Amino acid sequence: MLIPIVVVLVASTLSIILAYLTMVEKDLLIATIYIAFIGVLYTLIYYILMAPDVVLAYMPVSSILLPLMIVIVLKKTKRFEE
Amino acid sequence: MSVRNRIRMRYKKRDIVVALSLAISMLALAMVLNMGGLGILPPRTLRSLARSIVINTYNPWNTTLTSYSLNAVSAIIWDYRGIDTIFETSVLMAAVTGVAIVLRESHKGRKPGGQGMSIIVKSSTKIVMLLTIIGSLALAVHGHLTPGGGFQAGSAIGATLSLVLVALSLQFIHRIGIDKDTLLKIRYTVLAMILAVALVPLISLVLGYSYAYILQNQVREGSYFSMPSKFFTTPLAGTVFVFNILETITVASAITYIVLTVATYEGKTEE
Numbered sequence: 001m002l003i004p005i006v007v008v009l010v011a012s013t014l015s016i017i018l019a020y021l022t023m024v025e026k027d028l029l030i031a032t033i034y035i036a037f038i039g040v041l042y043t044l045i046y047y048i049l050m051a052p053d054v055v056l057a058y059m060p061v062s063s064i065l066l067p068l069m070i071v072i073v074l075k076k077t078k079r080f081e082e
Numbered sequence: 083m084s085v086r087n088r089i090r091m092r093y094k095k096r097d098i099v100v101a102l103s104l105a106i107s108m109l110a111l112a113m114v115l116n117m118g119g120l121g122i123l124p125p126r127t128l129r130s131l132a133r134s135i136v137i138n139t140y141n142p143w144n145t146t147l148t149s150y151s152l153n154a155v156s157a158i159i160w161d162y163r164g165i166d167t168i169f170e171t172s173v174l175m176a177a178v179t180g181v182a183i184v185l186r187e188s189h190k191g192r193k194p195g196g197q198g199m200s201i202i203v204k205s206s207t208k209i210v211m212l213l214t215i216i217g218s219l220a221l222a223v224h225g226h227l228t229p230g231g232g233f234q235a236g237s238a239i240g241a242t243l244s245l246v247l248v249a250l251s252l253q254f255i256h257r258i259g260i261d262k263d264t265l266l267k268i269r270y271t272v273l274a275m276i277l278a279v280a281l282v283p284l285i286s287l288v289l290g291y292s293y294a295y296i297l298q299n300q301v302r303e304g305s306y307f308s309m310p311s312k313f314f315t316t317p318l319a320g321t322v323f324v325f326n327i328l329e330t331i332t333v334a335s336a337i338t339y340i341v342l343t344v345a346t347y348e349g350k351t352e353e
Contacts, residue, residue, distance in 0.1 A: 012112075013105045020101040021093070052229035053155045056221065060241035065337065068244055072344050 004048045011041040026081050028074055036067045135162065140317070146303045150311040151226040151319035159231070160322045164297040167325075168280060171332060175273055178336045182266060185347045198251040207249040214242045218330070225326035226319040232326040236333025243334070244341040252346065265339040272332045279324055283307050297321070 018034050018041075025031040039062025046055045114120060128136070134147075139157040141148040151157040159167045198204060221228075222235035247255055283294035292306040299320045301308045309320025 009109070013109060016105040016108050017101040020104055021097070024093075024097055053231065053234065056230050056234035057237060060237045064241040064245060065237070065341070068248065068341065069344065072341075076347070 008045055008048055011044050015041045027079065028081055029071070029079055032067050032070045032074070035070070036063055039063050039066065145301050149299050149319060149322065150317050151322045152317060153226050153228060153231070155229070156226050156231045156322050156326065157319070160325045161297075161299045161319075164280070164299075164321075164325075167329075168276060168297075171273060171276060171329065174333070174336055175269065178266070178269060178339055181340050181343055185343050196251050198254065199249050203249050207246060211242050211246055215239060218242070222326050222330040223323075226317065226322045232329025233333055235326075236330040237337060239330070239334035240337025240341070243338045247341065247345060255342070260338065260342075262339060262342055265335045265342070268335045269332055269339065272328050272335070276325065276328050276332070279321060279328070282309075 015038050018038050022031045022034040022038070025034065039058070043055055043058055043062065046058060135154060135158060138144055138147040139149055139154045140152050142150075149157045149161040151161065218235040218238035221230035221238065222232060225231035225235070243255070243260070280297045283296065283298040285294075286292055286307040287294045292304075294305050294307045295302060298305065298307060299309055299322065300311060309324075310318055311320055312318055
């Protein structure tokens with residue numbers, strides 16, 4: 001009973017830290033990798049909170065489709081933020 | 083260069099301190115919220131709506147309220163709250179139409195090149211593609227029995243096809259018969275089929291058999307019309323099964339269309 005609570009606490013703390021680092025990051029490709037990692041952490045939290053439907057919908061969207069779209073947009077525009 | 087040096091080069095000490103303090107303050111806020119300091123907490127027991135849905139999703143003894151679907155979430159999104167989901171699918175169709183209109187001049191561009199990645203990546207991507215597509219088809223077909231359903235299976239297939247677009251080339255996508263115009267046609271056809279399945283119960287009203295409701299699945303009060311509820315001995319939840327499969331095709335074609343359009347778009351060369 002203790003382990004799920006600890007995993008949720010660690011994952012949510014790590015996701016807040018990663019969200020802040022995403023905001024201050026100047027290299028947008030690395031910020032994209034942070035976003036994908038936040039998606040993995042949220043998937044873990046959803047799984048522990050017993051929402052398997054949300055997990056199944058969130059996995060492809062957060063870890064493949066969102067980073068892929070951002071990478072395509074960065075390829076067509078600029079990689080670094082001034 | 084060691085990892086610590088690299089981190090020190092990239093971030094100032096202030097960034098890390100701000101991030102940690104944000105995390106700690108969010109955790110403290112969550113703890114206060116959990117103890118009821120910011121308002122009344124909802125009750126921990128099942129509420130009446132949830133209890134009635136949990137009892138009635140698969141309940142052969144209460145034939146006027148059940149939907150014969152073992153997965154309560156699928157029963158809610160396609161049977162009890164079916165109109166919501168149909169409008170949601172229409173919203174996705176509107177998004178696809180918007181992408182098709184805004185990025186419509188990408189057709190005229192020259193053929194995008196690119197041979198894909200190395201042979202190792204190509205072979206492993208082919209294996210992963212096969213496994214993922216089989217898994218998502220199982221998700222779609224078992225959408226009324228296990229967690230999962232139409233949207234989940236469709237987004238998994240779309241993600242797999244965009245992975246194929248990245249690892250193998252665009253020529254491979256064209257070679258296995260996936261084209262942007264075909265995807266758009268499939269998208270609109272299957273949405274029309276969803277609307278047609280929603281209107282099927284009205285046939286019994288027209289034939290004078292009994293009363294019927296739009297989007298009706300099983301027998302309801304005052305109406306004898308019913309979609310097939312069993313396939314031999316397996317529960318088949320009537321419209322839930324049909325809608326899951328149709329939704330898989332719509333979502334997969336929509337996501338693949340958007341990724342293909344955005345990836346092959348070449349804007350005007352203006353600096």
